[in-house]
Amino acid sequence: MNIDLHCHTNLSDGTLTPDQLLDLAVERDIKMLSITDHDTLDAYSEITSFPPSIEIITGIEFSSQWEKLGVHVVGLNLNLSSSDLNDAVLMQSKIRSDRAQKIAEQLSKLGFKDTLAGAQRLASNQIGRPHFAQYLVEIGAVRDSKEAFRKYLGAGKPGDIKEDWPDISEVIDWIRASGGVAVLAHPKKYKMTRTKLVSLISDFCAAGGEGIEVVSGQQTPQETRELAKLANQFGLMASCGSDFHTPDNKWASLGRISNLPNICTPIWNAWM
Ligand code: AMP
Ligand code: MN
Numbered sequence: 001m002n003i004d005l006h007c008h009t010n011l012s013d014g015t016l017t018p019d020q021l022l023d024l025a026v027e028r029d030i031k032m033l034s035i036t037d038h039d040t041l042d043a044y045s046e047i048t049s050f051p052p053s054i055e056i057i058t059g060i061e062f063s064s065q066w067e068k069l070g071v072h073v074v075g076l077n078l079n080l081s082s083s084d085l086n087d088a089v090l091m092q093s094k095i096r097s098d099r100a101q102k103i104a105e106q107l108s109k110l111g112f113k114d115t116l117a118g119a120q121r122l123a124s125n126q127i128g129r130p131h132f133a134q135y136l137v138e139i140g141a142v143r144d145s146k147e148a149f150r151k152y153l154g155a156g157k158p159g160d161i162k163e164d165w166p167d168i169s170e171v172i173d174w175i176r177a178s179g180g181v182a183v184l185a186h187p188k189k190y191k192m193t194r195t196k197l198v199s200l201i202s203d204f205c206a207a208g209g210e211g212i213e214v215v216s217g218q219q220t221p222q223e224t225r226e227l228a229k230l231a232n233q234f235g236l237m238a239s240c241g242s243d244f245h246t247p248d249n250k251w252a253s254l255g256r257i258s259n260l261p262n263i264c265t266p267i268w269n270a271w272m
């Protein structure tokens with residue numbers, strides 16, 4: 001069965017509208033899908049028609065911090081009317097817009113003026129670093145987004161403002177309070193040493209996290225095997241998601257991910 005539990009729409013940093021995303025999911029024969037926009041649930045109120053062939057699992061990707069690093073936690077199967085959840089989303093939106101201002105200040109120190117207005121124009125809803133990256137491309141400061149992250153916005157660079165995000169344990173609490181399961185997103189993207197990753201997973205479990213993305217877009221088979229073993233070692237359920245943002249990126253393609261290794265306990269056991 002084709003399952004994808006991590007993807008984005010234009011309500012965060014993706015390019016497709018929720019309806020366009022669902023059309024693509026139907027085309028790719030996806031049977032279970034979760035839209036997990038960064039810190040917003042807005043996609044769920046924008047969907048105009050729900051394809052009968054797809055089981056939609058509600059979801060979100062929360063920004064958080066752990067040991068001064070930016071870490072993402074996906075929440076799945078949430079009750080969208082939970083007041084804890086809606087309060088949390090409001091708080092995150094405020095942090096995100098204040099953070100955008102700080103990012104613009106950092107970029108201005110580097111000589112790039114008025115990036116806030118530029119990035120805001122490119123964001124249809126929730127603003128993020130990819131909109132700044134796109135703007136820097138637009139003004140010819142960099143060749144592509146990758147270069148913008150490498151030089152100015154990525155981990156450890158001036159535009160990587162993460163200290164305002166809540167602690168990972170707080171984010172896990174919000175997800176659980178709204179009846180959802182907390183999943184550690186794309187563990188291999190943090191480029192941590194194995195020791196550090198084990199420490200993160202251990203803290204994540206202690207805080208009530210129940211799942212981990214064993215399969216994510218842009219990952220080698222060896223990394224997947226390693227994550228499957230770690231999931232089992234920590235008694236975590238395994239999730240799979242492409243982290244799709246745009247049809248232009250063939251490495252994170254909607255629904256085109258490998259199956260969960262057989263040794264894993266699938267995350268959908270939590271709601272099926
Ligand atoms: P933000 O939510 O504002 O912290 O931005 C994080 C988003 O930036 C991620 O979800 C990715 O979509 C994107 N991103 C992170 N690192 C890179 C990179 N090196 N190149 C391109 N996009 C990136
Ligand atoms: Mn993103």
Ligand code: MN
Pocket residue numbers: 061072185186
């Ligand atoms: Mn992420």
Ligand code: MN
Pocket residue numbers: 006007008061243
């Ligand atoms: Mn994502």
